[in-house]
Amino acid sequence: MEPMKAIADLMVVPLGVGISLSGYVAACERVLREAGLTTELHAYGTNIEGEWDDIVAAVKRCHEVLHAMGAPRISTTLRIGTRTDRDQSMKDKVASVVSKLGGSGASGG
Numbered sequence: 001m002e003p004m005k006a007i008a009d010l011m012v013v014p015l016g017v018g019i020s021l022s023g024y025v026a027a028c029e030r031v032l033r034e035a036g037l038t039t040e041l042h043a044y045g046t047n048i049e050g051e052w053d054d055i056v057a058a059v060k061r062c063h064e065v066l067h068a069m070g071a072p073r074i075s076t077t078l079r080i081g082t083r084t085d086r087d088q089s090m091k092d093k094v095a096s097v098v099s100k101l102g103g104s105g106a107s108g109g
Contacts, residue, residue, distance in 0.1 A: 004052040007090055008080045011045035012062055014071035027069060028062040035061070040090060045077075049090050055080065 010032075014024045029046065032039045035058040038049040048055055063074050 004082055005087065006048075006050065006052045006055055006080050006082045007088070007093070008048040008055050008078060009045055010048055010059060010062075011077040012059075012066065013075045014066050014069075015073040015075060017069075017071050024066050024069065024071065027065050031061045031065055032058050038090065047090050052080070052082065 012024070012028050014021060017024065025041075029039065029041060032046065032048060035054055036050070037054060037058060040047040048058075059076065059078060063076070066074055
């Protein structure tokens with residue numbers, strides 16, 4: 001069976017480490033990039049594009065790294081979408097919506 005391409009949205013929240021989480025977020029972003037995944041950081045997580053098994057393995061590695069950094073607990077939300085009818089990238093998905101907005105992109109305001 002051939003690998004399954006997926007697009008995911010990941011939010012990893014280390015608990016018990018204080019208020020600022022940016023260092024933990026950066027560590028997880030490094031893990032995702034080192035795994036060769038296409039990523040797009042956003043305000044409350046990261047969109048990820050890649051093979052299903054690679055995404056899930058990288059999320060596990062994020063947990064390992066953040067625990068090693070001292071996070072006693074981690075809460076993760078992971079949404080994964082797949083499709084078999086055609087290839088679709090994160091950029092394709094966004095471009096489809098933007099085109100329906102008349103090409104204006106994100107709203108200002």
